[in-house]
Amino acid sequence: MTLDYCADTMENQTYSVASNEKFTLTTPPTRLGYAFEGWYDSADYKHAVSGTVKITDNRTFYAKWAKLSDSLENMQPPLPDATQKKHYTFALYDNELKNTYYTITAGMLPTGLELDSRTGVISGIPTAAGEYLFAITIEHMNEKGDMVSEEDPAIYSLSVYSENTYLFSITTGSIKGAHTASKVYVSFYYVDRFTNLQYISEEVNLTEQLSHSYSSPLKAGETQFFEYTFPAEVGEPMEIYLRLEGKDGWYCESISIECSGNNMVKAFKQNFTVNDWYGEPDGGGFWSNGGWLLLIFLLLAAGAGGFLLYVKQNRKKKKPIRRKA
Incomplete structure (x- = not known):
């Protein structure tokens, strides 16, 4: 094909x-x-x-x-971003003009959105993510319905973002030992695609998500998979934070994070091996007393130009220093 x-x-x-x-x-x-x-x-x-x-x-x-007009005067500011499968509405003009008709003369609206030819309002529920470019022509009519004037086509762009689904897998160690991780948390440091502000996403308890796909808890030497969908504003992460917590379980041997990609986010896959990072026996040493374990920094060449991985362990849950309000 x-x-x-x-x-x-x-x-x-x-x-x-x-x-x-x-x-x-x-x-x-x-x-x-x-x-x-x-x-x-x-x-x-x-x-x-x-x-x-x-x-x-x-x-x-x-x-x-x-073919669109080459005149920069016809280019309009981008319309407010839309989110896939969520209702969207935007009025091209604040006030409805009498005897005025709006028509798309080039390009197309995202599937699921429609233009009201009388009011100039774009509304609906977009079903496909992507960047859309289209031209709208405004016609002015007299009371008899005859066209008296026509404006040059105005060129608009509209981005539709999808919520991004990531595939996670967790592989547990085959031997019970020190610093076992009954809970594995992940959060993303990202730039909000709608506001351009920087945030740390809410932490996701990966092991808690496992229960949605598997009836049994984590077992020794087992790999389990699951998906988690982040909100549309969370795109490709600049940094990925992993945090291990607890001692009543099998230690985490490896974690993978994968995104199949879509119209707005590049595909990527990263594998993290953590088995060799646990060497102290229970009951002794700095690590068993709740100290932070900052083990490795990895610069990862991925969709957003590189991820920075922090792997940390603590007996007590720490809140990220920055969170979205």
Whole structure:
């Protein structure tokens, strides 16, 4: 199956899909100076396709584009960001103008959103994440309904963010020993994609999440997987914090964190081995008395340009120094 972008500056993409399997069309691609107007099943653009399609033979889907004005005067400030599967509304103008009609003349709104042609209000529930570019033309009518003037198309952009689901796995050690971790916490240090402010996300108790997928607690030498969805404002983390707590369980041997990616977040996967970091027996030494164990700093080349991992252990739960209000 091939996605033909119909542009000399873009490389077509080919996918291997089993017969009768379903494929979700990526939307929308971006092209400088153009607005994407959807996928079509032929180069003559007669039949549009969208969403998930069933692949029964070798198929090619073609991208349709609309040329946008090169005038910077037509570019408008980006519209407020939207979140996938959450209601969105925005009025292009504060006051409704009489005998005025709004029409999208190039590009497309995110699937699930509609433009009210009389009020200029964009509203609905967007279903696909991505960055959308479109042009809106305003027509002014007289009392008889005849057009008396038409403004140049105004070009808008709208970003739809998805909530980001991360796949975690925890592997426990095969031997009970010192500083066993009955609780493993993770939090992300990130820049809010809506406000550009820096925050530390709420801590997630990974071992508590395991109970949602498994009926048994952590066992020796076992790997368990689960997913956790962070809010849309939490994108690619700049730093990842891991914290181990408790002594009534098998010590944590390794942890992996993976994001399959979507239109707005790059895919990444990182594996952390922690088995060798526990060497003191119970009942003695600095570590058994509740001291912080700052074991290793790792610079990780990932989607956001590098993650910084802190692994810490304490008998008492510490609150992050910064939290989102």
